[in-house]
Amino acid sequence: MSIPSVLRAQTAPTDARTVRMVMGDLSTFDPIVTTATMTGNHGLAIYDMLFSLDSKLIPQPQMVGKWAVSDDKKAYTFELRDGLGWHDGTPVTATDCVASIRRWGQVPSGGKLIMERASDISAQDDKTFIISLKEPMGLLIEILAGAVTPVLYIMREKDASLAATEQVTANIGSGPFKFNHALAKPGASFTYDRNEKYVPRHEPTDGFAGGKVVNVDRVIWENITDQQTAFAALQAGEVDFHLLPPADLYPAIESDTNLALQVLNKAGDVYFMRMNCLQKPFDNVKARQAMLHLIDQEAFMRTSFPAEYTRTITSFFGNQTPYTNDENTGWYKKGGDQEKAKQLVKEAGYAGEKVVILQRTDWAEAGNCAQLLAVTLRKIGVNAELAPGDSALNGARLRNKGSVENDGWSIFITSESDYERSTTLSNPTLTANGEQGWWGWPQSDEYEALRAKWANVETLEERQALAREMQRIQWDIAGTVLLGSVLSPIARRKTLTGLIEMPSLTAMWNMQKVPA
Amino acid sequence: MAAYILRRFVSTIAVMAMVGIFIFLLLRLAPGDPAAMIAGRNAAPQLIASIREQLGLNDPIPVQFMRWVRDILGGDFGTSIFAGRPVLELISQRLEPTLSLAILTMILSVTVGVSFGILAAWRTGGLVDRLLAAFSAVGYSVPVFVIGYFLIYFFAIRTHWLPVQGYVPFNQGLGPWFVHLILPTVALGLGYIAFVARVTRASMLEVLSEDYMRTAAAKGASSYAMLFQHALKNAGVPILTVIGISFAYLIGGVVLTETVFNLPGIGRLVVNAINNRDYPIIQSVLILTSGLYVLINLAVDLAYTLIDPRIRY
Numbered sequence: 001m002s003i004p005s006v007l008r009a010q011t012a013p014t015d016a017r018t019v020r021m022v023m024g025d026l027s028t029f030d031p032i033v034t035t036a037t038m039t040g041n042h043g044l045a046i047y048d049m050l051f052s053l054d055s056k057l058i059p060q061p062q063m064v065g066k067w068a069v070s071d072d073k074k075a076y077t078f079e080l081r082d083g084l085g086w087h088d089g090t091p092v093t094a095t096d097c098v099a100s101i102r103r104w105g106q107v108p109s110g111g112k113l114i115m116e117r118a119s120d121i122s123a124q125d126d127k128t129f130i131i132s133l134k135e136p137m138g139l140l141i142e143i144l145a146g147a148v149t150p151v152l153y154i155m156r157e158k159d160a161s162l163a164a165t166e167q168v169t170a171n172i173g174s175g176p177f178k179f180n181h182a183l184a185k186p187g188a189s190f191t192y193d194r195n196e197k198y199v200p201r202h203e204p205t206d207g208f209a210g211g212k213v214v215n216v217d218r219v220i221w222e223n224i225t226d227q228q229t230a231f232a233a234l235q236a237g238e239v240d241f242h243l244l245p246p247a248d249l250y251p252a253i254e255s256d257t258n259l260a261l262q263v264l265n266k267a268g269d270v271y272f273m274r275m276n277c278l279q280k281p282f283d284n285v286k287a288r289q290a291m292l293h294l295i296d297q298e299a300f301m302r303t304s305f306p307a308e309y310t311r312t313i314t315s316f317f318g319n320q321t322p323y324t325n326d327e328n329t330g331w332y333k334k335g336g337d338q339e340k341a342k343q344l345v346k347e348a349g350y351a352g353e354k355v356v357i358l359q360r361t362d363w364a365e366a367g368n369c370a371q372l373l374a375v376t377l378r379k380i381g382v383n384a385e386l387a388p389g390d391s392a393l394n395g396a397r398l399r400n401k402g403s404v405e406n407d408g409w410s411i412f413i414t415s416e417s418d419y420e421r422s423t424t425l426s427n428p429t430l431t432a433n434g435e436q437g438w439w440g441w442p443q444s445d446e447y448e449a450l451r452a453k454w455a456n457v458e459t460l461e462e463r464q465a466l467a468r469e470m471q472r473i474q475w476d477i478a479g480t481v482l483l484g485s486v487l488s489p490i491a492r493r494k495t496l497t498g499l500i501e502m503p504s505l506t507a508m509w510n511m512q513k514v515p516a
Numbered sequence: 517m518a519a520y521i522l523r524r525f526v527s528t529i530a531v532m533a534m535v536g537i538f539i540f541l542l543l544r545l546a547p548g549d550p551a552a553m554i555a556g557r558n559a560a561p562q563l564i565a566s567i568r569e570q571l572g573l574n575d576p577i578p579v580q581f582m583r584w585v586r587d588i589l590g591g592d593f594g595t596s597i598f599a600g601r602p603v604l605e606l607i608s609q610r611l612e613p614t615l616s617l618a619i620l621t622m623i624l625s626v627t628v629g630v631s632f633g634i635l636a637a638w639r640t641g642g643l644v645d646r647l648l649a650a651f652s653a654v655g656y657s658v659p660v661f662v663i664g665y666f667l668i669y670f671f672a673i674r675t676h677w678l679p680v681q682g683y684v685p686f687n688q689g690l691g692p693w694f695v696h697l698i699l700p701t702v703a704l705g706l707g708y709i710a711f712v713a714r715v716t717r718a719s720m721l722e723v724l725s726e727d728y729m730r731t732a733a734a735k736g737a738s739s740y741a742m743l744f745q746h747a748l749k750n751a752g753v754p755i756l757t758v759i760g761i762s763f764a765y766l767i768g769g770v771v772l773t774e775t776v777f778n779l780p781g782i783g784r785l786v787v788n789a790i791n792n793r794d795y796p797i798i799q800s801v802l803i804l805t806s807g808l809y810v811l812i813n814l815a816v817d818l819a820y821t822l823i824d825p826r827i828r829y
Contacts, residue, residue, distance in 0.1 A: 027598040027792055028554050033567065035556030107563060149556065165563070165570040167554075169600035185609055186599035187788040188780030224681060224778045226661075232668050232680045233778070362791065392793045395552025399561065416558055428560040438560060 016513045017217040019496060021241040022230045023506070025223045026190055030167040032104050032150045040149040041506045044208070045192050045219070046087070047153030047173035050078065050097065051145035052208040055502065057322075057419065059145035060209035062201065063092070063154060063174075073136035080127045083199030086156055087178045094123035099160035101131070101144075104152045106164040110143040110426035111152070113455055138458045139425065147208060147504045148423045176200070176212040176509050177219065192219045192508065205510045207502050215498065215512035234259060234491060240513065241499075242491040243506060246364070247305045253491045258516070261489035263309075265503040267320035267418035270313060271300070271369060271483040272429075274440035275411050279403050280353045281345070281382075282410060288442075288478035289331070290344035294376060296336035301484035303368035311485040316430075316471040319485050321422030322460060323467035328475040342380040355384045356404040358397060358412040362390045366413045369483055373411065398439045412439065418485060419503035424454050424470075432479055442479025517821075520829035521814070528810040535806040536799065540584060543795050544577050550597050550793040571597060584799070594796030596789075603800045606785060613683045614781035616693070617773065618766040620701040625708035626759055632709065633716025633755075634743060637724060648713055655710025664703040664776035671699060681778035700777040704770060708762055715758045719751035726750075752823040760816030764809045 023041065028034045031043030052062040061067065065081030084092035098121050105115035120132040131140070144152055153175075159168040171179035176198045183191035200211035222239060224230040227246050233239045235256060245253060245261075253259045275282035275291065282288050301310035314332045317323035333340075355377060359370035370386060377384035387409065389397065394412065402408040420427050431451070434443030450470050457463055474480065490506075492499065495516050500507040551567040552559070568574050572583070587594060593603040636645040672680040678699055684692035723729065724747055732742055771783030782801060789797035820827045 025788065027788075027794075028556075029600065033563075034554055035559045035563075037556075039556070107560075109560070163570065165566040167600050185780050186596065186601065186606060187785055188610075188778075222682075222778065225784070226775050226778070228665060229668070229681050229776055229778055232673055233682075236672055236676065236680045238680055238682065389547075390791060391557070392548035392550065392553050392791065395564070396547050396549035398552070399549070399564070414557060427558075429558055438558075 016515075019216050019219045019241065019508075019511065019513060020239040021219060021221050021243065021508075022224050022233070022239050023221040023243050025187060025225075026221065027186070028167065029169050029171055031153050032107055032164055033167050035149040037149060037505065040147075040151055040504070042179075042190075043151060043153040043173075044175070044505050045177040045508050046171060046175045046179050047155065048084070048092075048175045048212075049145065049151065049153060049208075051141055053145055053147050053502070054209040055207035057207070057422075057503075059141045060203075060206070062209060063097075073138075074133045076131045076133075076140060077124075078129055078131075081201070084174055085197055086174050087172045087195060088156075090156075091126075092154065092174050093126045093157075094129035095126075096157045096160065097154055098123050098129050099157040100154045101152065103155070103160045103162070103164050104150065107150050108146075108148070108426045109428060109431070110146060110423070111150075113137075113425055114140065114143060117455075135456075137455050139455045143425060143455075146423055146426050147502070148420050148426050149504070151505075174198075176214045180218075188223055190221045192221070193217065200509075205500065207500065208505070208507060212507075212509040214509045219508050231491075234493065237493065240493045240496040244488060245491040247309070249491075250306060250309075250489070258493055258495075259491060260494050261491055262499060262501075263487045263489045264499060264501045264506065265417060265419075265487070266501060267318065267503055268311060268485045268487040269415045269417050270318060270421055270485050271366070271413065271415045273369075273373070273411050273413045273481050273483060274429075274438075274479065275481070276401070276409055277440055277442045277479060278401050278435070279408060279410065281348055281350045281355065284348040285477060286344045286348035287350060288481070289476075290341040290348065290380075291481045292331040292475065292478050293333070293337045293344065294341035294380065295481060295483060296334075296376075297482065297484040298334070299336070300369050300372055301486060303372050304365040305486050305488075309487045309489065311487070313482050313485040316421070316474045316480070316482075317424075317467050318418040318421035320418055323422050323424075323464055325464070325468045325471055327468040328472040331475060336376075338376075338380055345380060345382060350382065352383050354404050355382055355410040356387050356408070357384060358394045358409050359386045359388045360391065360394060360413070361388045365486075366415070369413050370411075373413070401435070401441065413483065415486075417503045424451060424467075429480070432474070432477065440479055442477050444473050444477050444479075447473040447477070517829050521818075524810075524814045524817075528807055528814070531810055532803050532807050536585075536588070536803050537581075539799050539802050540581055541577075543793070543798060544580065548793040549573075550795065553792045554598065588803075593800040596797055597794045598792055599794075603796045606797065607782065607801060607804065610780055610782045610785045612685060613779045614767065614770055614774070614783065616683075616686065616697055617700055617704065617770055617779060617781065618763060620697055621705045621708060621766055622759065622763050624701055624705040625712050625762065628705075629709040629712025630716050630755065632713040634720055634748065636713065636717045637720035638739070638743060640721065645717075648717065652710040652714050655706045658706075660703050660707065660772050661776050663706055664699070664773065667699045667703055668776075683779045683781075700773050700779060703776070704766070704773040708766070711762065712755070712758060716751070716755050719754045720747055723747045723751045749823055753820055753827075756816060756819055756823065760812055760819075764812040767808060768805050 024038050026038045026042050028039050031039050049062045050064050051059040054060050063080055064078050066079045068077050105111040117133050117137050118131055119134050123129045159170055176195050177192040178195045180191035180193050194214045194217050200213050203210040205211055230242055231249050234242050253261055275288050297312045313319050314329040315324040357370050357374055360366040374384040374386050397409055400408045424430050428438040431437040432442045432444040432447040435441050447470055450466055495513050497514055498511040500510055551564045554567050555564045595602055632648055636648040668680050671678045679696055682696055684696050686693045732746055771787055774781040774783045786801045
């Protein structure tokens with residue numbers, strides 16, 4: 001159709017050196033102060049890491065050039081590679097790394113463990129620093145390389161000197177992209193410019209490891225909150241990438257010859273629910289075990305996702321991690337087992353107490369699962385009630401350990417990447433340390449004792465054996481109940497290629513736009 | 517007149533103070549935790565507790581309130597809990613898209629709506645009048661997001677005449693700025709056109725039935741003179757009132773349009789802030805919006821004196 005040229009000029013697709021990505025809201029800049037995935041993605045763009053995971057999830061040196069461990073395995077020496085510099089033009093030094101480790105070490109449990117075990121973390125010269133341990137710690141490098149938020153991103157010493165709860169907003173890193181402050185519109189869009197001074201490693205890109213080669217000049221994150229508009233913008237070529245297209249748009253995306261769906265996180269995300277183990281009825285382990293038997297994972301995943309993108313899951317440690325196993329998974333039955341669940345609820349002495357399920361109103365998939373859960377619970381005679389609320393409302397209510405009569409809660413639903421379920425030392429959702437632990441507060445001293453051994457064992461086989469034992473306990477105490485696994489694809493224009501397929505976070509290097 | 521304006525300004529400050537107290541208490545007493553939002557979905561409880569302490573959210577509400585009042589009186593509207601940037605900077609960044617959309621929508625609504633209303637009143641029961649009735653029904657009843665999707669489908673996806681979404685600042689060129697606002701303006705404007713047209717028609721019909729209009733007609737006044745020199749001026753007060761209210765409502769009510777067309781305006785800023793419980797942004801936007809409402813009402817009241825000499829303050 002012929003159109004006025006002035007209009008045509010304004011609706012042309014984005015240029016070949018700029019990639020526009022619909023990513024969601026980046027509300028917090030500091031990747032240490034939050035576990036938010038968007039902040040993790042932001043960190044991945046502007047900061048660099050000492051070690052990074054390759055596509056097989058094996059740590060590889062990134063900022064580190066050479067490293068060595070002493071014969072007694074208590075002292076690790078790291079030497080930074082050449083060419084590392086901050087976006088403000090100053091060089092990256094070992095002192096920056098030490099300060100960053102110390103700040104990060106206050107937040108995730110893996111970092112805390114390093115700080116507990118470390119007798120000294122100090123710079124030897126501008127490029128060398130050491131971590132001295134009181135006792136050997138076989139998993140040190142794995143913890144430093146972890147991609148579970150909060151990730152150990154290296155910051156300038158002056159930023160890393162802030163308290164771990166005080167936000168760093170300078171956004172000056174040494175990574176392959178520079179944050180463009182002038183074009184930042186919080187809540188709307190953020191712009192990342194290629195760091196032309198970044199020196200990539202010589203190895204080819206491999207997962208988050210290898211050379212971080214940036215093939216575009218600029219990446220713009222758009223926060224298009226309306227999914228239909230985001231899809232229309234993708235169709236029209238106004239954006240190139242959509243991180244989380246809703247499943248009901250998959251057929252429309254697949255039918256458009258210019259668009260493609262691509263699963264970047266091949267292992268997927270795990271949906272699970274937690275019960276309040278401190279209050280009735282889930283203070284009784286049999287009531288929690290009833291939930292294991294009750295759940296029809298396929299039905300729960302069908303509430304939001306097409307069958308070809310979902311998987312059932314029985315291992316506490318995820319579907320595709322080195323620690324996936326089948327220990328104590330006899331509870332699983334295709335379609336669920338309502339009779340068994342009903343029997344266990346009865347054995348738990350359930351007397352009609354109200355069960356309050358927190359239902360997310362700003363997260364459709366979790367909200368759908370909550371609705372199905374309420375219906376399923378009512379079918380076995382449980383007095384289930386939904387409590388709708390947004391993230392902030394649920395977040396405040398989760399803190400309440402009290403009964404539902406006192407505004408407490410019984411069940412909530414969340415998700416995390418399959419990979420995260422293998423990060424036993426860093427992930428709070430994998431703890432069972434009672435009221436000191438994560439929401440739901442399941443407790444097993446035996447499990448925690450095994451978890452404490454995790455960092456000490458030397459070999460993968462030993463950790464796999466530990467994982468089997470830990471899983472046996474977890475499915476006995478049933479603090480967590482799995483709802484299924486989903487492979488959420490991103491949507492992209494076919495002209496955007498080279499996306500890195502990794503779990504948890506989305507990298508922006510390596511991608512490029514090719515002519516249509 | 518000067519005394520009247522002074523009194524209104526003083527009352528504006530009083531209104532803003534009351535809004536401020538109400539909003540502060542509402543936000544603090546309503547459930548929700550910005551610390552949990554900052555820390556993220558699967559954060560450890562200890563981290564959330566530390567952030568609450570860091571943000572001063574554990575302080576007693578009166579202490580938090582006095583701290584906020586002290587800052588406001590000092591001209592400091594605070595810093596976004598999340599973005600870490602001054603609230604006024606964020607608001608000024610978002611003001612242009614919202615004002616651009618509101619002004620263009622008002623221009624469209626007033627020019628088309630008033631013209632449509634005059635024509636419908638002049639030819640009551642005729643084709644234009646019936647068209648206005650039909651148009652008004654559609655304009656009132658179809659939600660703005662439905663109109664928005666419809667416009668996007670035809671003018672952006674099918675024909676590629678106009679962009680789907682986004683905003684280009686005015687200083688980057690009049691053409692791109694205007695082109696990105698055409699669809700949002702039309703989507704938002706349809707309801708307002710219907711509203712202004714209906715009020716104009718009703719007001720004009722009332723005036724046209726007055727004795728002096730018959731006298732003017734008997735004296736041979738032209739249609740133009742009757743409509744624009746006699747009728748419209750006398751029908752102007754209710755029309756002006758509606759325009760003023762509409763503009764004020766537009767400033768605070770464009771959030772759906774901003775969402776559908778991905779315009780980074782005030783509406784989205786405040787909705788985002790509400791979702792995150794970013795208290796400083798919510799408080800500041802609502803206080804400033806309430807002040808704007810009062811000032812627009814004052815401007816409308818003063819404008820009455822221009823079109824009706826009988827009105828004096």
